[in-house]
Amino acid sequence: DIQMTQSPSTLSASVGDRVTITCRASQSISSWLAWYQQKPGKAPKLLIYKASSLESGVPSRFSGSGSGTEFTLTISSLQPDDYATFYCQQYNSYPWTFGQGTKVEIK
Amino acid sequence: QVTLRESGPALVKSTQTLTLTCTFSGFSLSTSGMCVTWVRQPPGKALEWLALIEWDDDKYYSTSLKTRLTISKDTSKNQVVLTMTNLDPVDTATYYCARKEGYGYALDYWGQGTLVTVSS
Numbered sequence: 001d002i003q004m005t006q007s008p009s010t011l012s013a014s015v016g017d018r019v020t021i022t023c024r025a026s027q028s029i030s031s032w033l034a035w036y037q038q039k040p041g042k043a044p045k046l047l048i049y050k051a052s053s054l055e056s057g058v059p060s061r062f063s064g065s066g067s068g069t070e071f072t073l074t075i076s077s078l079q080p081d082d083y084a085t086f087y088c089q090q091y092n093s094y095p096w097t098f099g100q101g102t103k104v105e106i107k
Numbered sequence: 108q109v110t111l112r113e114s115g116p117a118l119v120k121s122t123q124t125l126t127l128t129c130t131f132s133g134f135s136l137s138t139s140g141m142c143v144t145w146v147r148q149p150p151g152k153a154l155e156w157l158a159l160i161e162w163d164d165d166k167y168y169s170t171s172l173k174t175r176l177t178i179s180k181d182t183s184k185n186q187v188v189l190t191m192t193n194l195d196p197v198d199t200a201t202y203y204c205a206r207k208e209g210y211g212y213a214l215d216y217w218g219q220g221t222l223v224t225v226s227s
Binding site: 001034036038042043044045046049050055087089091094095096097098099100101 | 144146153154155156159167168169170203205207211212213214215217218219220
């Protein structure tokens with residue numbers, strides 16, 4: 001199975017900060033990576049697919065980059081609504097796998 | 108408008124079999140490239156992918172759970188069913204179904220999830 005490792009596990013940031021979350025795959029997954037945002041008690045919400053494609057309706061402050069084994073999710077200017085847990089997920093090959101999550105907290 | 112909704116028992120006992128149903132609308136699972144998947148999340152923990160069924164009835168499973176899982180679809184009813192055998196308290200989780208529209212896309216629509224508690 002492909003292992004997905006996110007860093008950091010927790011991140012404290014202020015409104016307006018630029019935030020970067022990293023996701024590493026244990027083997028190449030080309031660009032078949034998605035990023036999701038999850039708030040407490042809610043289902044995950046798709047932000048980015050195919051590593052850098054912004055899902056319709058998602059604010060442009062979210063962006064994704066990377067290919068192969070290293071990927072990043074960047075929030076250019078953190079907003080109050082962005083405090084949540086973020087997950088990466090590979091869909092290059094079965095079984096699909098998720099990262100362990102990165103919780104973005106208020107500083 | 109795409110919607111998915113999970114249904115099933117909220118409480119089950121150890122060793123029993125769990126049957127969850129995902130009822131969806133706004134798309135057809137007979138459309139080329141369409142998939143429905145199941146993901147679970149134990150309380151306070153990360154997402155875990157479980158199983159997926161494709162429009163052409165190809166099926167894929169989590170390596171660690173594949174001996175206990177069965178996924179199936181009823182296209183006429185717009186439903187996907189997940190069966191998990193030999194339940195244990197560690198299977199206590201919120202179970203989500205979600206769809207993938209086609210090649211290159213990710214899980215763009217999710218159900219609200221259903222919490223299943225396994226008692227010993």
